[in-house]
Amino acid sequence: MSSDSDSQYSFEEAAYYNYRFNPDNMFHDDRGPLVRPHVKWEVWLLDPNEGRCLITNASLESGVTFIHCLPPRLRENLKWKGRMEWYWGLRWNELDFESPRNVFTVSHSLGGIFDFPKMKPSWILLPEDHIVDKFYNSLMKHDKEKKPREREDNITTFVASRGSIPVLEETSFKYRLVPLPQRMQSMLLTRHTNPNPNTNPDLSASPNPSDFSVHLHPFNALPWVTSHLDPKFVIMDAGRKLMLIPFYLMFKQEWFTSRPALLKVLHIFKAWRAPIPSVAFSGQYPDYYTPDMGYFPATAHNITHTRGQAPCLSNTLKREKEAIKSVNHQSHYNSNTKPLSPREEKGKWTAAEVATWSRDVSVQVKPPARHILSLASGWDNGGLDMGQPTQDIDVDVETDVPYNS
Structure with missing residues (x-):
């Protein structure tokens, strides 16, 4: 075995090259949301951008962070999580928010405002129209005269069913950034137009100004970007954030009316978080739930009957x-x-x-x-304290504001 002095590079140089080419040494970053190291490694393998910023195409050396598309804190709400698992064709408690298909890399400036503050996030990802249409066409139009519901819903007239969700054969999908109202207006984004900025081994070389493009709000000139993210996570996150905006204000905003796919995303979101049939926990659907799982009946009652709008910040x-x-x-x-x-x-x-x-x-x-x-x-x-529970109140998305029936 050769000594360090006989090797091709010194110990310090070895650490440098390991940092650059070994994702395990690169992905320990405590400034962003908590993402486990093995999940970061899987993301790096799946990501067609090889770990660069999804939006700006910034290189790893410029500073990127790993963030969840759909926040893991939502798994605390078993009601919302159970409904997603039902409509997505999964088993009870099978949905994994730590899936690499729910994690992507983005610059620190964009990652810090993606889900913060929780009541005023700044931007969403929007899938291509044909991907949104596949999920939208799988919904069934609801006839309120033949099948009246307990409460008239002024947003959606579509319902989903288990097993109707389309299976996508693609492994990568295209998305684009959509800023939410009154957000990111004072920001500018600098995108690296080089197809692969990490291919240049000379990090000391000055960048070429022609390799960059500057984009201002509303960032309509930003190109579509390719990612390994699952469109289901992207749609649920986009719908969750769109629900924070008063519905009557949406149609006054050009950013909303100019993108018909946003309304379809809202339809899909509300259909996927609607109450599921009560027979889901009766044992008739062993591919979803079996009695040996041992969950309390109250949990099943909340998932099937309570018409909450979405999970609160936490239980x-x-x-x-x-x-x-x-x-x-x-x-x-x-x-x-x-x-x-x-x-x-x-x-x-x-x-x-x-x-x-x-x-x-x-x-x-x-x-x-x-x-x-x-x-x-x-x-x-x-x-x-397992005494008399407090009254169950319909609340708006991630708030404790009662929902107006």
């Missing part, structure tokens, strides 16, 4: 907010005290009535702080 946050709401509005105050008068009636009170009202309010018994913490955390006496 913990939802439980905390419901607990605080319960503390403020239920029987934690003295029911014998005089209720607050409407604002328009306050001017009619006499001085004696005001004094009585002030005295009654001051003696109201507030719940102990320890009890509020117990309700918010869901733990009591060292174990999980």
